[in-house]
Amino acid sequence: MGITSYDWGLIWDYRSALLHGLLIALQVSAVALVIATVGGLGLAMLRMGRAPLSWVALVYINVFRGMPALVTVIWIYFGVSLLLGVNFTVFQAGVIALSLLYSAFMAEVFRSALQAVPHGHREAGLALGMRDTRIFFSVIAPQAFKIALPNVGSMFIGMIKDTSTFTVIGLLEVVRVTQNANAQTFQPFVLYTAAAAIYVLAAFAVDVVFRFGEAALSSPPKGRVSRVLRARKQKRIHTLLGELA
Amino acid sequence: MNDVQPTEPTSAPRSRVASTRENGASAAGEPAVRIRQIRKSFGPVEVLRGIDLEVHAGEHVVIFGPSGSGKSTVLRSINLLEQPDSGSVCVDGVEYGPGVPGEPVVRRGRPMELRRKVGMVFQQFNLFPHLTALDNVALPLRSVKQMKSGDAMRKAAESLRRVGLLERAAHYPGQLSGGQQQRVAIARALSLDPKVMLFDEPTSALDPELVGEVLRVMHELAVDGMTMVVVTHELGFARDIGDLNVFMDQGVIVETGSRELFESPTNPRTQDFIRAVR
Numbered sequence: 001m002g003i004t005s006y007d008w009g010l011i012w013d014y015r016s017a018l019l020h021g022l023l024i025a026l027q028v029s030a031v032a033l034v035i036a037t038v039g040g041l042g043l044a045m046l047r048m049g050r051a052p053l054s055w056v057a058l059v060y061i062n063v064f065r066g067m068p069a070l071v072t073v074i075w076i077y078f079g080v081s082l083l084l085g086v087n088f089t090v091f092q093a094g095v096i097a098l099s100l101l102y103s104a105f106m107a108e109v110f111r112s113a114l115q116a117v118p119h120g121h122r123e124a125g126l127a128l129g130m131r132d133t134r135i136f137f138s139v140i141a142p143q144a145f146k147i148a149l150p151n152v153g154s155m156f157i158g159m160i161k162d163t164s165t166f167t168v169i170g171l172l173e174v175v176r177v178t179q180n181a182n183a184q185t186f187q188p189f190v191l192y193t194a195a196a197a198i199y200v201l202a203a204f205a206v207d208v209v210f211r212f213g214e215a216a217l218s219s220p221p222k223g224r225v226s227r228v229l230r231a232r233k234q235k236r237i238h239t240l241l242g243e244l245a
Numbered sequence: 246m247n248d249v250q251p252t253e254p255t256s257a258p259r260s261r262v263a264s265t266r267e268n269g270a271s272a273a274g275e276p277a278v279r280i281r282q283i284r285k286s287f288g289p290v291e292v293l294r295g296i297d298l299e300v301h302a303g304e305h306v307v308i309f310g311p312s313g314s315g316k317s318t319v320l321r322s323i324n325l326l327e328q329p330d331s332g333s334v335c336v337d338g339v340e341y342g343p344g345v346p347g348e349p350v351v352r353r354g355r356p357m358e359l360r361r362k363v364g365m366v367f368q369q370f371n372l373f374p375h376l377t378a379l380d381n382v383a384l385p386l387r388s389v390k391q392m393k394s395g396d397a398m399r400k401a402a403e404s405l406r407r408v409g410l411l412e413r414a415a416h417y418p419g420q421l422s423g424g425q426q427q428r429v430a431i432a433r434a435l436s437l438d439p440k441v442m443l444f445d446e447p448t449s450a451l452d453p454e455l456v457g458e459v460l461r462v463m464h465e466l467a468v469d470g471m472t473m474v475v476v477t478h479e480l481g482f483a484r485d486i487g488d489l490n491v492f493m494d495q496g497v498i499v500e501t502g503s504r505e506l507f508e509s510p511t512n513p514r515t516q517d518f519i520r521a522v523r
Contacts, residue, residue: 123326124371124430128385128437129361138384142375219375219417237379237398237415244402244411 007187011194014181021177022198028091028171029159032098036159037152039099040106047111057107064104069162073097077169090171097166098159105155113148114140146217153210157203164199174198275338277302277472278363278441282345283322283332285315292318293329294496300441300489305473307487309480311518314493316476320443323474324363325356336362337440361389364434368446370426372418372433378405379414382433389437404436405429408462424455428462441472448479480507480522492518 011018046057064072077093080086088096117140125135167176178195182188215223221230276299285293292315300306308316321327323334325341334341339354372381382401386392392400405411408428418426427447434442444463448456460482467473467486477483483490490506492499492515500512510516 118369118371120367120369120371121373124365124367124373125385126356127324127326127360127363127365127367128433129357129389130385131357131388134388138388139373143373146375217375219419234415237377240398240402241411241414244399244406 006190007185008190010181010185010187010190014177014191014194017177017181018174018194018198021172021174022202024091024171025160025163025173026202028094028098028163028166028173029156031095032102032159033152033156035095035099036102036106036155039103041110043103043107044110044114047107048114061104061107064101065108067101068165069097069101070165070168072101073166073169076100090166090169093169094163094166094171098162101162102155102159105158106152109148109151109155110144113144113151116147117143146214149210149214149217153206153213156210157206160202160206161199276300277304277336278323278474279335280319280323281333281335283319283329283334283342285318285322285327285329292496293322296322296332296496296498298491298498300472300474302440302472303470304488305467305475305486306489306491307483308474308476308491308493309478309483309518310493310499313495315496316493317445319493320365320445320474320476323441323443324360324365326365334359361437362440364437364439364442366427366430366434366442366444366447368449370418370423370430370450372426372430374418377415377417378410378421378429381418381429382436385433386436400436401432404432407435408432422455423451424458427451427459431459431462431466435466441474442466444473444475444477446476446478448477478522480519483507494518 043057043061046053047061048054073093076097077088077090080088121139121143122135125139126132130138163171163173164175166173167179170176174195178191182191185191212223212225215221216226221227278298278300280296280298283293283296284291292313296315296319298306298319308319310316318327322329322332322342323336325334329342331343331346333343333345333348336359339358340351341354341356341359344350344353372378373384376384379398379401382404383394383397386397386400387394390397402411402414405414408431410425410428410432413421413425413429418429421429431447447463448459451459456479460479463473463475463482464486473486475483475486484504484507488503489501490503491501492506492510492512494514500506500510500515502510506515507519510519
């Protein structure tokens with residue numbers, strides 16, 4: 001059997017179903033990314049703070065870093081409805097599972113980023129008479145965010161890939177669409193190759209977006225958009241300097 | 246050694262530096278800063294063993310001594326970046342810190358209030374790398390002095406002009422040399438109009454050829470009558486501006502004196518140190 005017996009045209013036939021699967025995967029991941037970012041930041045602060053809250057954060061982080069996405073989503077979708085009688089939609093269950101898991105990873109990303117900002121910067125802020133909260137928001141957090149950003153990008157890629165396990169609760173994401181198409185056509189090689197390509201391209205696109213973000217946040221900012229934004233600020237400074245001269 | 250060579254600053258006229266100890270202009274009255282009985286331990290090591298020091302308005306105090314002598318810790322105690330185990334810091338008539346044992350408890354100011362009267366320049370500059378030189382100076386003006394953005398920028402620019410870096414206002418710290426970064430740091434501290442400026446080895450992290458520009462700015466500040474406490478290894482510079490020179494070793498002040506301390510130290514430990522670095 002040569003490769004010609006594979007019907008590559010199937011990918012085109014199923015293009016809208018596959019892309020819709022990708023859209024679902026991106027939606028679940030994007031909502032979870034926002035929640036996990038906030039949750040991770042909170043956990044990182046708790047973890048770096050005082051006992052006993054730091055222990056609570058530590059236990060949470062170690063539990064959810066160790067949980068596979070597949071197990072977590074089953075537990076949320078079926079377990080919570082058994083325990084509490086709450087019925088989540090598959091979309092909600094997916095978002096909750098990813099948020100719980102990735103908050104734990106994000107906590108470690110943010111903790112290491114916050115710790116990477118030199119201690120002297122806080123001291124300089126204190127010596128200038130700034131309040132601790134102001135130092136955090138104006139000095140520490142912006143630098144930590146810049147340090148954390150590439151890892152947040154990797155987390156987002158990880159989330160998109162983990163949505164593939166949500167086929168188990170019937171979420172119509174890429175793998176579920178692939179399985180359905182395969183059931184109709186018996187062309188698993190073609191269809192799973194398409195699925196693989198979709199994940200790789202999605203990861204590549206996310207990487208490009210985060211690289212733009214990184215460039216914009218570098219000092220001085222790089223990239224066309226930030227150059228335009230920076231030009232306005234530069235102009236303001238030069239007007240001011242002109243006034244003073 | 247480069248440490249003791251009086252570099253460019255000596256070219257500035259020495260006589261213009263007001264030597265308040267010698268002419269006694271402000272020796273009377275309340276000192277601008279007075280620290281009493283400061284003690285501090287790091288674990289089992291007692292790094293400060295009862296430090297007393299008075300700094301009068303307009304006076305330039307130089308603290309020097311071998312590494313580990315506690316000179317930086319004294320400086321960092323003045324603005325309570327280092328909380329002493331006991332002892333008192335008095336600035337502008339207000340007492341700060343834990344207090345001297347056995348003294349009646351008086352109202353003690355909060356560290357933040359103290360720090361708003363005291364400027365500090367660090368060995369590692371500690372500029373905020375994500376902000377331009379101008380924003381580094383303007384940020385504390387906005388957040389500490391509650392100035393509006395435009396006013397803060399104008400005042401920050403004035404401050405940068407004072408250290409000769411107005412044309413670098415839009416640069417980020419990463420685009421500036423070490424000497425320029427330190428001058429921005431000086432401008433940042435100055436712009437808050439402190440009563441006293443603390444310098445913690447401000448030239449120790451600089452390449453030798455960049456030391457001069459920072460010392461020149463500090464020298465101008467001294468000439469302008471700024472009250473300064475400087476921890477430094479630049480004994481040439483110390484000789485130049487020091488009204489009161491303080492030699493520290495092993496957590497105590499060994500000897501103090503005006504310029505003659507460098508010419509004719511009386512304590513053998515001071516003699517050894519000055520001979521060694523010369």
